Amino acid sequence: MNARAILTIARYTLLEALRNRLVWLLLLMALGAVGVSGFLNELALTESRQLQAALLGAVLRLAAVFLIATFVVTSMLREAHDHGLQMLMALPMSRAVYLFGKLAGFGALALLPALLFGALGLFFAPPAQAALWAVSLLCECWIVAAFALLCSLTLNQVLPALAAAFSFYLLARVIGALQLLGHGASGSHSAGQQALNTGIDALALLLPHLDRFTRGDWLVYHDGGVADLAGIAAQTAIYVALLAAAALFDLYRKPV
Amino acid sequence: MASTLKPISAVPRAVLAALALALLLQVLWQAAGPAPRARPQDLPPAPSQAALRLAALGDPVALSKGLMLYVQAHDDQAGVSIAWRDMDYARVAAWLQRVLELDPRGQYPLLAASQVYGAVGDPARARLMLDFVYARFEEDPDRRWPWLAHAALVAKHRLHDLPLARRYARAIRLRATGPQVPAWARELEVFILEDMNELDAARQLIGGLLAGGQITDPHELKFLAERLEQLDATHKP
Secondary structure: OOHHHHHHHHHHHHHHHHHOOHHHHHHHHHHHHHHHHHHHHHHOOOOHHHHHHHHHHHHHHHHHHHHHHHHHHHHHHHHHHOOHHHHHHHOOOOHHHHHHHHHHHHHHHHHHHHHHHHHHHOOOOOHHHHHHHHHHHHHHHHHHHHHHHHHHHHHOOHHHHHHHHHHHHHHHHHHHHHHHHHHHOOOOOOHHHHHHHHHHHHHHHHOOOHHHOOOHHHHHOOOOOHHHHHHHHHHHHHHHHHHHHHHHHHHHHOOO | OHHHOOOHHHOOHHHHHHHHHHHHHHHHHHHHOOOOOOOOOOOOOOOOHHHHHHHOOOOHHHHHHHHHHHHHHHOEEOOEEOOHHHOOHHHHHHHHHHHHHHOOOOOHHHHHHHHHHHHOOOHHHHHHHHHHHHHHHOOOHHHHHHHHHHHHHHHHHHOOOHHHHHHHHHHHHHHOOOOOOOHHHHOHHHHHHHHOOOHHHHHHHHHHHHHHOOOOOHHHHHHHHHHHHHHHHHHOO
8 A cells, every 4th residue: 555645645734734724723622621611620629620621621622523514524525625635636545545644644633632731631631631631532532532633524514514523422422321211210111111222232332432532530530440441442443443444434435 | 805805995985884783783672671680590400310411411520520510600690699599409418419419529529518508597498408418428437537527517506406417427337437437437327316315325425436446646545545434424413
């Protein structure tokens, strides 16, 4: 595979993000989150640092995912609508090179929020826990970026692609809770309930369990460990590979 | 980007006039409206645990902290302050329970129950909060004993309900047995028994503490032995 072409595409994808003032946006979001969580910290009667760490972590995680997904969708679809994709497909390189280049670019881009927001985590947690939180955020952003890329290729429209990406993210974050609720529901063992539980269990097999990623507990109670990191790394590798394969499947079938 | 913009004179006058008119209308509309009036709103019923689990998006600790601030801010809403005695304490307890379920390691709801809402002048409401602390203490005694100790003091000094205070102190002695629980917390029951004038029970309890090997600190052993001697002295005819 043409590694040089992949790196070139990744570099230009990253350059596009930087020219879109994404760094400023990230800084602005970080400042806003620090300001709001600092204000809430002042309201707390006790556990003020834990409160600030938990709320800051949650807001920054959502901000990172929102920015990455939005950028991936708008960048991919702008390129497609400007016929940039057609031009690239006409070059003597395989479609896989284009896709891996894009994925590498978006992956590199996700380093920015992970490093910046992870550095803020250092104010609340020991370095190892803040690093675990940052690496986990990076993995979460990679999965979301890969899914947003797949949606852009498949749906070809900004709004449906964004809606699908955010729905996927929400579902992946609540799927663990949905399973617990389904199996914990007492009383009702009707056929409908069982069918619903089976459906949820099937969905749980297909989705990454993002509720195990970037946990506020690590910043608040400092209880993250190597096992958490290993689980997250394995899940990310598997799921990004799955999404990349699905995106390739779609891209090779595109009549470009 | 600004250098590529055309001068303002390029904008048709009608557009400028429409912009100014719309802005003026907006300001007039708001100025003519009634001044905002603070209306106290009741604390809504606490959501179900299932709903909160879903709303947490996999991060229950963050939601727990946010909800705690929401509950805490309820008695001081924008422009109006609600007295604790006017609040629905059953709802407050339900909210605190939800907050604690989301983050069982958090201490905030227990502090709020024992030291904030428990300070209400209405004894019935205060008892509701103390009962909440007692019920939640049972789930994690070694971590939650400070709030029950405070509840025992509230029961003793504010509610003047020594049997209730003894019940809480007894629970601490029997259930909070971890190494980090200080001896004074386990001995709280002794002082309450003395206040209840149940000197025999107090003597027995000190004797039990001394014999049971729970207390190892020499200063504490000496203190309890002296206390036992004092009780013996007062008990003699």
